[in-house]
Amino acid sequence: MTGGLVLSGLRRRFGDLVALRDLTFDVAGGVVTGFLGPNGAGKTTTMRAIFGLTDLDGGTITWDGRPVDESMRRRFGYMPEERGLYPTMRVGDQVEYLGRLHGLSALDARRSAQRWLERLGIADRVADRVEDLSHGNQQRVQLASALVHEPELLVLDEPLAGLDPTGIDDIGAVLVEQARHGRGVLFSSHQLDQVEDLCEQVVIIDHGQLVVRGTVDELASAGPPRLRVRVEGDRDGSWAESLSGVTVSEVRGGEVRLVLDPGVDSSAVLAAAAHVGRVTEFSLQRRRMSEVFREAVR
Amino acid sequence: MTRALAIRLVIAALVLVAVIRRAWRRRQRAGQRVSTRANQRVSSRADRSVVLLVAAREIRQRLRGRVLKVSTLVIMLAVVAVIVLPTIHSHTSSRVRLAVVTGAPASVDALAARTATALGLRLRVSSVPSSSAGRAALTANRVDLVVTDHSNVVVARAPSPTDTSPSAQFVRDLANELGTARAVAAAGLSPAQADALAHAAPVTITALSGSSRRHLVDPTSIIGIILTFVLLSQYDQWILTGVMEEKSSRVIEVLLAAVKPLQLIAGKVLGIGAVALAQGTLIVTTALVAASAVGSPILHGTAPWVLASSLLWLVLGYVFYSWVFAAAGSMAERMDQAQSLVFPLTVPLIAAYVYALSTASSGSASLLFKILAYFPPTALFAMPTLVGLHAVGVGGFVASVVIDLVGTYLIARVAAAVYRRAILRTGGRVRWRDLTRPR
Numbered sequence: 075m076t077g078g079l080v081l082s083g084l085r086r087r088f089g090d091l092v093a094l095r096d097l098t099f100d101v102a103g104g105v106v107t108g109f110l111g112p113n114g115a116g117k118t119t120t121m122r123a124i125f126g127l128t129d130l131d132g133g134t135i136t137w138d139g140r141p142v143d144e145s146m147r148r149r150f151g152y153m154p155e156e157r158g159l160y161p162t163m164r165v166g167d168q169v170e171y172l173g174r175l176h177g178l179s180a181l182d183a184r185r186s187a188q189r190w191l192e193r194l195g196i197a198d199r200v201a202d203r204v205e206d207l208s209h210g211n212q213q214r215v216q217l218a219s220a221l222v223h224e225p226e227l228l229v230l231d232e233p234l235a236g237l238d239p240t241g242i243d244d245i246g247a248v249l250v251e252q253a254r255h256g257r258g259v260l261f262s263s264h265q266l267d268q269v270e271d272l273c274e275q276v277v278i279i280d281h282g283q284l285v286v287r288g289t290v291d292e293l294a295s296a297g298p299p300r301l302r303v304r305v306e307g308d309r310d311g312s313w314a315e316s317l318s319g320v321t322v323s324e325v326r327g328g329e330v331r332l333v334l335d336p337g338v339d340s341s342a343v344l345a346a347a348a349h350v351g352r353v354t355e356f357s358l359q360r361r362r363m364s365e366v367f368r369e370a371v372r
Numbered sequence: 373m374t375r376a377l378a379i380r381l382v383i384a385a386l387v388l389v390a391v392i393r394r395a396w397r398r399r400q401r402a403g404q405r406v407s408t409r410a411n412q413r414v415s416s417r418a419d420r421s422v423v424l425l426v427a428a429r430e431i432r433q434r435l436r437g438r439v440l441k442v443s444t445l446v447i448m449l450a451v452v453a454v455i456v457l458p459t460i461h462s463h464t465s466s467r468v469r470l471a472v473v474t475g476a477p478a479s480v481d482a483l484a485a486r487t488a489t490a491l492g493l494r495l496r497v498s499s500v501p502s503s504s505a506g507r508a509a510l511t512a513n514r515v516d517l518v519v520t521d522h523s524n525v526v527v528a529r530a531p532s533p534t535d536t537s538p539s540a541q542f543v544r545d546l547a548n549e550l551g552t553a554r555a556v557a558a559a560g561l562s563p564a565q566a567d568a569l570a571h572a573a574p575v576t577i578t579a580l581s582g583s584s585r586r587h588l589v590d591p592t593s594i595i596g597i598i599l600t601f602v603l604l605s606q607y608d609q610w611i612l613t614g615v616m617e618e619k620s621s622r623v624i625e626v627l628l629a630a631v632k633p634l635q636l637i638a639g640k641v642l643g644i645g646a647v648a649l650a651q652g653t654l655i656v657t658t659a660l661v662a663a664s665a666v667g668s669p670i671l672h673g674t675a676p677w678v679l680a681s682s683l684l685w686l687v688l689g690y691v692f693y694s695w696v697f698a699a700a701g702s703m704a705e706r707m708d709q710a711q712s713l714v715f716p717l718t719v720p721l722i723a724a725y726v727y728a729l730s731t732a733s734s735g736s737a738s739l740l741f742k743i744l745a746y747f748p749p750t751a752l753f754a755m756p757t758l759v760g761l762h763a764v765g766v767g768g769f770v771a772s773v774v775i776d777l778v779g780t781y782l783i784a785r786v787a788a789a790v791y792r793r794a795i796l797r798t799g800g801r802v803r804w805r806d807l808t809r810p811r
Contacts, residue, residue, distance in 0.1 A: 127629065159626075160623050175425060219626065220626075
């Protein structure tokens with residue numbers, strides 16, 4: 075693939091720590107790509123590298139087939155993990171200023187800032203200082219700053235962290251909307267349910283290298299069959315642990331998720347469950363993103 | 373067609389193709405050069421535009437804050453006070469009230485008038501009937517001194533030998549004049565002889581070597597030095613905290629995702645520099661207006677030049693030190709870290725400030741001080757002081773400015789490199805050895 079963002083063979087070492095190890099993946103336009111990995115996997119280093127904020131020991135980053143340079147980066151939008159705003163600057167001024175730094179005229183920057191602040195529900199705070207806003211609203215200002223210049227690519231490091239459900243819905247809707255307009259969206263998150271809901275594509279890295287990449291559908295339907303079983307009176311799924319070829323994947327609120335090895339007959343599992351108590355739920359399931367993640371970084 | 377002709381035609385065709393191809397390539401290369409130059413021009417314009425945007429933000433932020441308004445007001449009031457108060461004091465003490473006891477020689481009035489004129493004092497003479505009446509007027513503070521006759525001047529309090537005020541000088545000079553008049557009268561000189569004696573001119577002084585060129589204390593230089601130090605400290609603190617704020621709030625990552633580090637730091641230096649120039653100009657203008665209104669001596673002689681050169685060197689010094697402080701700010705995340713980094717860098721600044729104050733007060737510049745006027749970290753205090761002491765010519769002044777500009781260019785390059793490597797390093801103070809490693 076030459077279109078969109080292509081990261082190829084990225085390498086970066088901090089002393090003895092290898093942060094990126096020949097990392098290669100791409101982010102297509104028009105798609106929301108979830109960027110997952112355990113803490114210290116190299117997600118933030120990768121995102122910083124896209125914007126030239128960290129030096130690379132090797133590898134290339136291209137956008138539409140051309141190496142990413144300063145003029146291209148001005149057409150990208152970035153939201154860092156540790157929020158980057160002037161605490162004492164007014165909300166409207168801040169968004170407008172960042173729009174102008176990305177090449178907008180004064181008038182366009184003002185209009186666009188106003189539009190995004192309205193879209194994100196904080197237009198009434200335009201004259202307030204950023205430090206006077208709640209965490210969630212600061213997050214919205216940060217997103218407005220990343221979007222004000224209508225970027226071709228959005229790179230967001232943990233944009234959903236610390237948000238309430240309404241905030242997650244609002245910001246998630248904006249990300250999907252951006253992708254629908256043909257823009258590339260890459261965001262990292264530890265909230266795997268949200269990733270599953272928002273993303274078409276997922277990239278999982280661990281120890282600085284790619285471990286899983288694919289669409290949400292591909293990843294959910296791949297792998298061995300799995301069952302969701304609920305047995306009356308059972309809370310921990312201990313009955314399944316003794317079954318041969320069956321692995322307990324998750325136990326949550328009495329719901330037990332089981333992974334079956336090839337050749338294991340699901341009716342044998344049903345019989346074992348029925349032996350413990352009345353079976354209230356028994357169904358074949360797709361993999362959850364949390365399972366994809368755990369199995370990838372195990 | 374002969375074979376030879378055919379060969380010639382083929383060769384001619386090949387040559388023609390080669391010539392056309394070469395011309396085509398030249399044209400393409402020329403087009404590329406034009407395109408590259410055009411791109412460079414566009415890029416350069418965009419760079420300048422970003423620097424101006426950053427500068428404009430700095431200016432807006434400073435103008436909105438209270439610090440600038442309050443500090444400008446306080447400094448302007450202080451400057452006005454320093455200029456106006458001495459003149460008020462001199463106006464109140466420029467009058468002397470003399471009481472002459474009836475019966476004293478008539479020449480007392482003339483002697484007193486001549487002495488007062490020589491000292492620039494306004495004299496008011498009154499007459500009292502007796503010595504005791506004169507003493508009573510003195511006690512009631514209706515007069516400053518009483519002359520009873522040629523042999524006695526009475527004052528409320530004896531002037532100190534170290535008191536150089538005009539009124540104290542008047543008492544001493546008048547006593548001398550009266551003593552001389554009494555001696556002349558006792559010697560029985562004719563009026564012409566007495567007049568010749570009274571108007572005796574001093575003999576010519578012939579020196580074997582030139583004067584020591586020691587000048588009086590120059591108050592304008594001292595005001596300029598103190599103002600430069602106060603303002604420069606304020607501006608450099610703005611640079612330091614501004615860079616640190618961007619680093620500690622992580623806004624730097626968002627900024628550097630869109631602009632180059634050099635654009636950011638240059639915009640900051642330019643913006644705060646513009647505020648500095650405006651504030652400095654406002655203060656100097658206030659000083660000149662206040663001095664003009666009250667007839668202050670700071671407008672006399674070289675004082676306007678000292679003020680102008682102080683303003684120029686404030687700007688030059690700011691530009692030089694702003695890069696140093698920006699680099700220090702980029703290496704720290706907390707104020708205590710920044711202060712420990714900045715302290716060794718400000719030693720020449722503080723040393724030059726103290727040395728300049730001492731030199732301006734003493735009225736003469738040492739050779740070392742003159743050398744320091746050509747050293748960029750210290751020139752901002754040394755050169756205006758030399759201007760006040762008439763110890764530098766136009767050539768020396770210009771040379772110092774040129775050396776400072778070259779020094780600023782070099783320090784800016786080093787500071788920009790430090791800034792670029794340090795600003796994105798978080799998690800504590802950046803150490804010098806970290807700057808050699810990749811970001």
